[in-house]
Each structure stands twice: as C-alpha cells, then as structure tokens.
Amino acid sequence: MYKIVKKKVLNPTVTLMEIDAPLIAKKAEPGQFIILRVDEDGERIPLTVAGYDREAGTVRIIFQIVGATTEKLNHLEEGDNIHDFVGPLGVPTHTEGLKKVCVVGGGVGCAIALPVAEKLHKLGCEVHSIIGFRNKDLVILEDEFKACSDKFILMTDDGSYGEKGVVTAPLEKLINDGEKYDLVITIGPLIMMKFVVKTTKPHNIPTTVSMNPIMIDGTGMCGGCRLTVDGQTKFACVDGPDFDGFKVDFDEAMKRGAMYKNFERHAYEETCNLFKKEVE
Amino acid sequence: MPNMSPKKAEMPTQDPNVRNKNFLEVAMGYTEEVAIEEAQRCLHCKTRPCVSGCPVHIAIPDFIKEVANGNFAAAYDIISESSSLPAVCGRVCPQETQCEAKCVRGIKTEPVGIGRLERFVADWHNSQPDAKIKKPEPNGHKVAVIGSGPAGLTCAGDLAKKGYDVTVFEALHLAGGVLVYGIPEFRLPKSIVQKEVDTLKELGVKIETNMVIGRVLSIDELMDNYGFESVFIGSGAGLPRFMNIPGENLCGVYSANEFLTRTNLMKAYKDDPSTPIMHAKKVAVVGGGNVAMDAARCAKRLGADEVYIVYRRSEEELPARKEEVEHAKEEGIIFKLLNNPVEILGNEDEFVTGMKCIKMELGEPDASGRRRPVPVEGSEFVIDVDAVIISIGTSPNPLIKSTTKGLDTQKWGGIIADENGLTSREGVYAGGDAVTGAATVILAMGAGKTAAAAIDEYIQNKNK
Numbered sequence: 001m002y003k004i005v006k007k008k009v010l011n012p013t014v015t016l017m018e019i020d021a022p023l024i025a026k027k028a029e030p031g032q033f034i035i036l037r038v039d040e041d042g043e044r045i046p047l048t049v050a051g052y053d054r055e056a057g058t059v060r061i062i063f064q065i066v067g068a069t070t071e072k073l074n075h076l077e078e079g080d081n082i083h084d085f086v087g088p089l090g091v092p093t094h095t096e097g098l099k100k101v102c103v104v105g106g107g108v109g110c111a112i113a114l115p116v117a118e119k120l121h122k123l124g125c126e127v128h129s130i131i132g133f134r135n136k137d138l139v140i141l142e143d144e145f146k147a148c149s150d151k152f153i154l155m156t157d158d159g160s161y162g163e164k165g166v167v168t169a170p171l172e173k174l175i176n177d178g179e180k181y182d183l184v185i186t187i188g189p190l191i192m193m194k195f196v197v198k199t200t201k202p203h204n205i206p207t208t209v210s211m212n213p214i215m216i217d218g219t220g221m222c223g224g225c226r227l228t229v230d231g232q233t234k235f236a237c238v239d240g241p242d243f244d245g246f247k248v249d250f251d252e253a254m255k256r257g258a259m260y261k262n263f264e265r266h267a268y269e270e271t272c273n274l275f276k277k278e279v280e
Numbered sequence: 281m282p283n284m285s286p287k288k289a290e291m292p293t294q295d296p297n298v299r300n301k302n303f304l305e306v307a308m309g310y311t312e313e314v315a316i317e318e319a320q321r322c323l324h325c326k327t328r329p330c331v332s333g334c335p336v337h338i339a340i341p342d343f344i345k346e347v348a349n350g351n352f353a354a355a356y357d358i359i360s361e362s363s364s365l366p367a368v369c370g371r372v373c374p375q376e377t378q379c380e381a382k383c384v385r386g387i388k389t390e391p392v393g394i395g396r397l398e399r400f401v402a403d404w405h406n407s408q409p410d411a412k413i414k415k416p417e418p419n420g421h422k423v424a425v426i427g428s429g430p431a432g433l434t435c436a437g438d439l440a441k442k443g444y445d446v447t448v449f450e451a452l453h454l455a456g457g458v459l460v461y462g463i464p465e466f467r468l469p470k471s472i473v474q475k476e477v478d479t480l481k482e483l484g485v486k487i488e489t490n491m492v493i494g495r496v497l498s499i500d501e502l503m504d505n506y507g508f509e510s511v512f513i514g515s516g517a518g519l520p521r522f523m524n525i526p527g528e529n530l531c532g533v534y535s536a537n538e539f540l541t542r543t544n545l546m547k548a549y550k551d552d553p554s555t556p557i558m559h560a561k562k563v564a565v566v567g568g569g570n571v572a573m574d575a576a577r578c579a580k581r582l583g584a585d586e587v588y589i590v591y592r593r594s595e596e597e598l599p600a601r602k603e604e605v606e607h608a609k610e611e612g613i614i615f616k617l618l619n620n621p622v623e624i625l626g627n628e629d630e631f632v633t634g635m636k637c638i639k640m641e642l643g644e645p646d647a648s649g650r651r652r653p654v655p656v657e658g659s660e661f662v663i664d665v666d667a668v669i670i671s672i673g674t675s676p677n678p679l680i681k682s683t684t685k686g687l688d689t690q691k692w693g694g695i696i697a698d699e700n701g702l703t704s705r706e707g708v709y710a711g712g713d714a715v716t717g718a719a720t721v722i723l724a725m726g727a728g729k730t731a732a733a734a735i736d737e738y739i740q741n742k743n744k
Contacts (some may be wrong), residue, residue, distance in 0.1 A: 252630070256531060260556040
C-alpha cells in the first residue's frame with residue numbers, strides 16, 4: 001500500500017498527488033514512469049512521473065480524469081492508500097550536454113514536461129517553454145514553468161488566456177527568428193506531438209517525443225505498448241517512453257491508442273454512475 | 281500383486297463443450313480409490329528409471345508405494361523432500377517426456393500415471409486442515425531472490441528450510457510469475473499457486489511485490505547496501521517475439537504474453553472486468569507450444585466461435601504437451617498445421633480482418649533435428665479472423681544485464697550460468713528461463729533447487 005500524502009486539484013479535470021514511495025523517489029528521473037493500481041483487481045495504468053522529492057520520499061503524479069481508473073483515483077483523498085505503485089520504469093529523458101532546448105507541452109502533458117524543463121534549467125541549459133491548453137480554466141503549472149524558463153509562452157486554443165492558437169505557431173516563429181535549438185522536447189497529445197515534429201523536421205531540429213501507449217506490466221513482458229519507430233517495432237516501456245519524433249509512426253500509435261475506446265467509455269460511465277449513487 | 285491394467289486410470293474431466301465456456305479447472309483429479317488403484321500399477325522395478333527422468337529427482341516409486349497403501353501423508357512427505365510445488369507440477373509437468381517416458385510399464389502399455397498421482401497427493405494434502413509449519417531456526421544469512429516464478433519460489437523455499445532469511449522481489453503486483461500471469465485458471469487454479477506462496481511465507485520468506493530489480497534497486501545495491509550475501513536471478517523469459525511481418529501492430533494483434541496476462545493476471549475473463557480484452561469471434565493463434573494452446577483455449581472461453589492454431593510444422597513437431605493438444609482439440613480448437621503467416625490484414629480503422637498464410641511442406645532436418653518447413657510457392661490463402669495471437673517465444677529481458685556490471689550473457693541475451701547456477705559474478709546465481717530461454721516449469725524449479733544448494737554451500741564456506 002502506498003499512501004497519498006498530498007492531493008491538490010489543479011483544474012476540474014486534472015489532479016496532483018504526492019505518493020509515499022521512498023525507494024522510487026530515490027531513483028526516479030524526468031521522463032520515467034510508474035504503474036499503479038488503485039485497488040485490488042484494479043487496472044494497471046502507466047503515469048509519467050511529474051516530480052519527486054528524494055528527501056521526503058515522495059513521488060508526484062499529475063493525472064487527467066479520462067476513464068474509470070483515473071476517476072476512481074481522483075476519489076481518493078490525502079491519507080488514503082493506492083494498492084500498487086511500481087517504478088521507476090522506462091529510460092530517463094536525455095538531458096545531458098544540451099545548451100538550448102525548447103520544451104513544448106500540451107494539456108496534462110505539461111505535468112511531465114515540467115520536471116524535464118526543471119532539470120535542464122538546473123544543468124545550465126537555456127530553456128524555452130511553450131505550453132498549450134484548450135482554455136483558461138485548464139491552465140496548470142504556469143508559475144512553475146516560468147520559474148525554470150528563459151523564455152515562456154502560454155497558448156490557449158480559444159485565446160481566453162495567453163496567446164490564441166496552437167503551440168506550433170510560436171515554435172515556428174522562434175525557429176524562423178533564428179533560435180538555434182539543440183533539441184525540442186515535446187510531451188502532450190499524440191496529434192500535437194505529430195504537428196510539433198512536422199514543424200521541426202523541415203529545419204532538421206532533433207525532436208524527442210514522449211509516448212504514452214496502453215501498457216500492462218511496463219517491464220517489457222507483454223508487448224502491448226509496441227509502436228513502430230523507423231520501421232521497427234519498439235516497446236515504449238523498455239525502449240522508451242522517449243523516442244526520436246522524426247521516426248515515430250504517429251498514425252499507427254493513434255489507432256492503437258483507440259483500441260479499447262468503447263470498453264473504456266462503458267467502464268467510465270459505470271464508474272461515474274457508481275459514484276453518483278454514493279453521493280445520493 | 282500389481283494392477284496389470286494396460287491403461288492408466290482415467291482422469292475425470294469436465295465435458296469439453298461445457299468447459300470451453302468456463303474457466304473452471306478441466307481435469308478434476310483422482311478420488312482416493314482411483315489413486316490407490318493407479319498406484320498399484322507400479323511394478324517397483326529395481327532400476328527406478330522414472331526417478332532419473334524427473335528434473336528434481338522425486339523418489340517416485342517410494343511415494344507411489346505409500347499411495348498404494350493409503351498413506352497419503354507419508355506420500356506427501358516423500359514428494360516434498362524433492363519438490364516445493366507438487367500441486368503445480370502434478371498439473372503442468374510434461375510427464376510424457378520425463379518420468380512417465382522412462383516408466384517400464386510404458387514399454388508395452390501405458391506408463392503409470394505419475395503426474396496424476398503427484399497431483400492427487402498434493403491436493404489431498406491441501407484439503408487437510410492446515411498443519412502448523414515449523415519455522416526453521418534462523419541461520420542469520422540473507423539471500424535475495426529476483427522473480428517469484430517457479431525458479432525463484434523453489435530456490436526461496438529450499439533456502440528458507442535451511443534457515444536463511446530470504447526476500448523474494450517480484451516486479452508485478454502478485455507473486456507467482458508465469459504461474460499467475462501465464463498459465464490459465466482452468467489448467468492451474470490460482471488458489472493453488474497462492475497456497476504454495478502462503479506456505480513459503482509461513483516458512484519465513486518475505487515477498488516484496490512491485491519491485492523491478494534493475495530499476496528501483498540494482499543487484500549491487502542489494503549486496504552492498506542491504507546485506508544480501510547472495511542473489512538468485514529467476515527473472516524469467518522476458519520480451520515476446522514477433523514475426524516481423526506486415527500488419528503485426530494492427531489493433532487485435534496480441535502477443536500471447538499480453539493476451540494471457542490480460543486474461544489471467546488481470547482477470548479480464550470475469551464479468552465487468554477493469555482490464556479490457558477483445559472478445560473476438562474468430563481468432564488465429566500462431567505457434568504450437570503450451571503457451572499457444574493456453575492462448576487458444578482462453579480465446580475460445582472468451583466467446584470465440586472459431587479458434588485456429590496456425591503452426592508451420594506438422595502435428596508430430598508440435599512442442600506442446602500431448603494432453604494440452606488433445607484437450608484443445610476436444611474443445612473445438614481447429615489445427616491449421618503446415619501453414620505460416622505472411623501478413624496480417626486490417627480495415628481502415630486498423631483492426632484485424634484476416635491473416636494471409638502460405639502452405640508449408642517439410643524438407644530436410646534442421647539444426648533442431650526437426651524437419652525444416654519450406655513454403656509451397658503460390659499457395660497463399662487468407663483466413664478470416666478478427667484477432668491474432670502471436671505465440672512464437674520470447675527473448676530475455678535485458679534490464680538486469682544492463683544494470684549489473686560484470687554479469688555475462690549469451691549472444692542471444694540469456695544469462696550465462698554454470699551447472700550450479702553460478703554466474704560470472706561472485707555470489708550471484710541464476711536459473712530458469714532467464715538462463716535457458718523459454719522452457720518448462722519443472723526445469724526452472726530444478727534450476728532453482730540446484731542454485732539453492734550452491735548458494736548454501738557458498739555462504740557456509742565463506743563464513744567458515
């Protein structure tokens with residue numbers, strides 16, 4: 001059992017939790033992930049590490065309520081326990097030896113982009129951050145990004161906060177204005193990452209993407225998280241989750257991500273109904 | 281006077297057309313009367329060839345003699361001197377190529393049903409009121425075991441019986457390894473595995489789940505910072521292999537590991553599960569081993585109308601246990617032998633719609649001694665399926681190798697270990713699929729047992 005020592009609602013659909021897991025907190029690096037099960041017989045879901053406190057022994061997760069499992073997780077409070085919590089899994093994001101990096105985050109993906117930006121900043125790298133959300137209500141971690149970024153741009157789809165538009169517009173502009181990035185790191189919805197790569201590829205700027213496919217064990221055993229990279233099958237759990245964005249087959253990844261869409265919708269509605277009944 | 285019946289006493293099983301719709305155990309086990317009757321078929325020959333056929337050298341004729349006399353408790357004691365998981369082995373061992381293959385009765389008629397008798401004895405023992413297990417006197421030495429599959433559990437059990445302070449580290453949320461994620465409920469009920477794990481706990485073995493060694497702690501840390509004097513690696517077979525044919529990443533293509541893990545470990549077969557699985561109507565399973573049979577029979581139970589085993593060689597070369605093949609056939613699994621997939625076909629949403637195969641014929645024997653399958657030109661055809669399960673083996677997980685300095689591995693990734701399980705690192709032992717590549721439960725148990733003896737000797741010598 002792993003205790004929730006802190007819970008904070010960041011916006012109506014996104015929640016932050018700090019989990020007591022000292023061994024994982026000691027080893028976790030930006031870009032790695034954990035797998036959790038909320039309760040006995042629960043589903044295993046991967047969540048990328050959103051931070052860690054090695055001294056306090058806690059691991060931070062930030063998740064969006066998208067299905068039955070995250071809905072159940074969101075109903076837990078400080079002091080409650082998560083049944084299983086395993087990690088750190090996957091290969092850490094490569095952050096060494098970089099001079100100037102643009103970090104592009106979208107939605108809840110910003111939660112995992114933040115520790116990457118913070119680590120780069122700490123290593124003395126110049127960090128430009130572009131983070132995007134659908135609207136003002138969904139903005140998270142603005143101050144934290146500002147604190148570790150030499151340049152900071154916030155976008156909303158509807159223009160209700162920051163600048164109006166998608167993240168690729170300012171990225172394109174920065175590149176055209178002559179910013180020379182060693183690397184662009186992008187974390188967010190698949191469609192966003194696909195278009196970030198479309199923006200950087202003509203300029204030949206190496207681009208790392210963080211993939212978050214369906215997984216079970218997270219240690220290489222099941223192969224459910226496989227994707228095509230440079231024409232070869234890779235496992236996101238052990239070969240990634242970071243990959244060279246130029247080589248990832250995003251269209252296939254999107255189709256695979258939707259494999260259980262109908263099941264998930266059904267399970268989510270069931271869970272929501274369950275909680276509704278409890279409230280009544 | 282021995283019972284001279286040419287045939288083994290029949291094993292009662294659920295009716296094939298009933299069981300292929302449920303996950304309850306297929307074989308229901310001998311009654312006391314039938315077990316005694318079968319035990320009386322043993323001739324108690326002087327040479328005891330069956331013992332040499334057993335990877336853990338159970339004193340087979342001795343336990344059978346006790347069964348014949350109705351002394352089931354004594355029979356259990358004899359088995360448990362050599363085997364820590366008799367209820368498991370009685371169910372999943374390939375007896376027809378091991379003990380029973382050597383049985384003198386088998387020369388002219390059917391061999392003694394050694395596996396069935398082992399199972400009977402273990403189940404009889406488990407049905408008795410729990411005898412309090414005597415915890416051995418601690419000897420003050422700590423050993424770490426990585427992986428809680430058959431190799432790890434056996435190694436842990438043997439060392440705990442000698443008084444070692446053993447901790448087993450398991451990556452998943454539940455102990456048992458392949459016994460819980462791989463082998464289905466209908467072949468090996470999970471309550472049996474749980475019972476074996478509980479017995480180990482009573483012996484004082486600590487089981488730490490959710491621990492991926494190589495990530496959260498390294499082997500060096502276990503030895504340097506946590507006081508483990510020796511480590512046994514039983515981390516299992518690892519990454520599923522795919523065929524590298526077009527269409528393999530379509531929705532509806534599973535590795536057998538994924539399909540079985542969803543079904544068994546995550547219990548996707550139950551009503552309203554939290555983990556989804558496709559309930560496909562027509563399923564092709566590629567491969568001919570025990571894992572392929574398990575996957576096919578699970579798919580059938582999940583509601584498929586048609587399930588095919590697609591295998592590139594002929595029936596004779598099927599690597600699965602004979603009993604599994606027979607059970608699969610009885611349950612209506614269709615064997616498409618001498619066929620090899622060349623492409624998996626999908627629709628615009630990238631869901632599987634079919635699998636293109638080519639017919640094969642057997643040519644000259646290859647390195648494995650089996651006749652090499654050769655494609656028949658122009659013989660391609662399409663089977664109409666909506667799910668494909670690839671069950672063609674695994675390759676070792678590179679995690680422990682890549683995080684343990686000085687641990688030598690084979691070119692193909694298997695950990696190199698000598699006949700006692702010793703690796704290239706002092707105090708570090710390994711066994712099971714992590715060393716041999718995918719093999720059987722009993723071979724892994726044998727390796728765990730051998731390594732436990734070697735670890736004991738190593739620690740005792742070091743502390744002389």
